[in-house]
Amino acid sequence: MFEGMNEEQARKKILEEVAEYCNEFHNTKKEYKEGDRISYASRVYDSDEMVNLVDSSLEFWLTSGRYTAEFEKEFAKYIGVKFCSLVNSGSSANLVAFMTLTSPSLGDRRVKRGDEVITVAAGFPTTVAPIIQYGAVPVFVDVTIPQYNIDVNMLEEAYSEGKTKAVMIAHTLGNPFDLGAVKAFCDKHDIWLIEDNCDALGSQYKINGETKFTGGVGDIGTSSFYPPHHMTMGEGGAVYTNDPILNKIARSFRDWGRDCVCVSGQDNMCGHRFDRQYGELPLGYDHKYVYSHFGYNLKATDMQAAVGCAQLKKFPNFVKKRRENYAYLYNALKPLEDEGKLILPIPCENSDPSWFGFLITCNPDKGVKRNDVVKFLEDRGVQTRMLFAGNLTKHPCFDEMRKTGEGYRIVGDLKNTDRIMNDSFWIGVYPGMDEPRLKYMAESIRKACE
Ligand SMILES: Cc1ncc(COP(=O)(O)O)c(C=O)c1O
Numbered sequence: 001m002f003e004g005m006n007e008e009q010a011r012k013k014i015l016e017e018v019a020e021y022c023n024e025f026h027n028t029k030k031e032y033k034e035g036d037r038i039s040y041a042s043r044v045y046d047s048d049e050m051v052n053l054v055d056s057s058l059e060f061w062l063t064s065g066r067y068t069a070e071f072e073k074e075f076a077k078y079i080g081v082k083f084c085s086l087v088n089s090g091s092s093a094n095l096v097a098f099m100t101l102t103s104p105s106l107g108d109r110r111v112k113r114g115d116e117v118i119t120v121a122a123g124f125p126t127t128v129a130p131i132i133q134y135g136a137v138p139v140f141v142d143v144t145i146p147q148y149n150i151d152v153n154m155l156e157e158a159y160s161e162g163k164t165k166a167v168m169i170a171h172t173l174g175n176p177f178d179l180g181a182v183k184a185f186c187d188k189h190d191i192w193l194i195e196d197n198c199d200a201l202g203s204q205y206k207i208n209g210e211t212k213f214t215g216g217v218g219d220i221g222t223s224s225f226y227p228p229h230h231m232t233m234g235e236g237g238a239v240y241t242n243d244p245i246l247n248k249i250a251r252s253f254r255d256w257g258r259d260c261v262c263v264s265g266q267d268n269m270c271g272h273r274f275d276r277q278y279g280e281l282p283l284g285y286d287h288k289y290v291y292s293h294f295g296y297n298l299k300a301t302d303m304q305a306a307v308g309c310a311q312l313k314k315f316p317n318f319v320k321k322r323r324e325n326y327a328y329l330y331n332a333l334k335p336l337e338d339e340g341k342l343i344l345p346i347p348c349e350n351s352d353p354s355w356f357g358f359l360i361t362c363n364p365d366k367g368v369k370r371n372d373v374v375k376f377l378e379d380r381g382v383q384t385r386m387l388f389a390g391n392l393t394k395h396p397c398f399d400e401m402r403k404t405g406e407g408y409r410i411v412g413d414l415k416n417t418d419r420i421m422n423d424s425f426w427i428g429v430y431p432g433m434d435e436p437r438l439k440y441m442a443e444s445i446r447k448a449c450e
Contacts, residue, residue: 011058018054022047032436040357040383040428041228044318048310056306063264067305074312075223075238079216083247084240085254086305090198090224091126092298093237094168096253097194097220098130100239101166103249103293109190111136111165116409118158118167120150121392122417127170127196128392132407139164139409140393145361145416146343148387148424149177155185158411166192171200172387173426174230174322174355176214176348179205183217193218198237201230202319202354211352220246225304228430230318230354231311233304249293257295260287264299318431319354325429325438326355332442333360341368341449357426359387360445361419368449370423376448382427382441390421 002010027046030036056067068086076084087093101111111117113135119128121140131138141154149172158164167186171177179195186193197203197215201223204211215221223229225236239250252258259278262269267288277283278290326345336342343361347353362368374384389395391414393402401407427441 011055014058015051015055019047019051022050026050029432032434032440034440035381037381038383038428038433038437038441040385040426041430042432043227043232044314044430044432045232045307045311048313049307052306052310053303056303059302061302063301064299064305065264065302067302067309068300069263071305071308071312072238074309076240078312078315079213079221079240081216081221081240082242083244084238085247085251086300086308087237087239087254087298088300088304089235089298090196090222090226090229090237091129092254092296093198093222093224093239094126094194094196095130095133095296096239096250096298097222098134098166098168099253099293099295100220100246100250101192101194102134103252105245105249105292109165109192111192114163115165116160116163118150118155118164119169120417121410121414122148122387122390122420123170123172123392124196124198124388125392125395125397127168131168136165137163137408139411140414140417141411142414142416143172143420145419146346146359147175147177147348148172148345148359148420149175149348150182151416152178152181152185154412155182159185159189164189164191166194168194168196170196170198171203171214171353173345173357173359174200174203174353175345176200176203176205176351176353178348179214179217180207180350183207186218192220195221197221198224198229199356200354202315202322204352204354205348206350215240216242219243220250225308225311230322230356231308231315233300233308233311236300236304236308252293253295254298255295256297257291257293258288259290259292262288321431321433322355322429323352325431325433326353326358328435328438329358329427329429329442332438333445336446336449339366341366342445355429357385358429359424359426361424364423370425373445373448374425377427377441377444380440380444382444384425384427387420387424387426390424391417394421 072084116137195218203214223238225233362370
């Protein structure tokens, strides 16, 4: 098969055939027929992703390597931050981001066990899980409808002098939270802000006259590249920041807790591998095996990064399409909002969301019941989703804490959070969605509301 070829030529031949294979068997977009399943999300890819994936596998480096370095550089450039670390999921990104704030090297500003972190219960569990796992206290405040983000009027009431160390919240389904107010609150009290940007990649927010990508405004941003998300690498995530100290700590937590910053396969980049003193170790103990944190191994493989590199090049178009799909559904469903039957999502002021989904709240007082609507849609082939946990504090994972009332706090009430748990659901706006599908979804919702 490779007679007379060198390795480079053989690889080129394989990759050409991979591209042909992908074009032949993977890019067969089916025209929509009524009754076909309309999924809420899906991967959007072509031969670029598959060629990169096979290229990386032929290289057989497997762990993070050249594609990882390229992805981290290009992703940071896109968001407009200095540093990015690739990890194996969005949940891992949140874990690394939160644990970074617990590092003793941050002095008085570090989050200690028993300290409080302001967050919301209307969202995804792994935005909150790292706080609880570490032994800090999540302080839940309500959200607003129809933005589905933190009610910033509750921030001061949730604050405890000397205890509150951070705000850690997501931009819900792509809609930025009020970054202006939250950032000003964090700056005023000198506390950290982690933006869980897992569902909002590409969203923009105007702050102090400057338009920025979400995830790049707070101290640390996180992303998920799980298939339904804005872009994918199968499993994957990223942690990003402008702060070199936070970046160094995040990488330490990601990479076993080590102190050394050499990348996989590299030795003695600093030239001081065997001549320094750390902790109570003997002078000159191998720096490669010095641990400044109790860390994890949350790295991704280079094959994941290779897929991500190709996705990133397509990404600006993905965002454009998501915005168009949101606009289509908004216009098509507006009459139902005018009749008071549904509440449609609206962008936070000063923002341009890169929507993850189209979140709808039903009005049971007008006879529109969420569970009935969802069942009707699912029966017609339209896939639906809840706003993840709805109200996280109502879940079985909270049973023990709910009984004792310890380990978390609720400030005010979670009225809107409960409303979302009972009355809200969402449908897809992913870039692979086309007009016939959007039209059918809107028509189906109209019928469900009759
Ligand atoms: C807001 C939010 N944060 C974190 C995650 C976790 O991402 P992953 O599934 O990659 O672990 C998700 C997952 O959908 C999410 O919606």
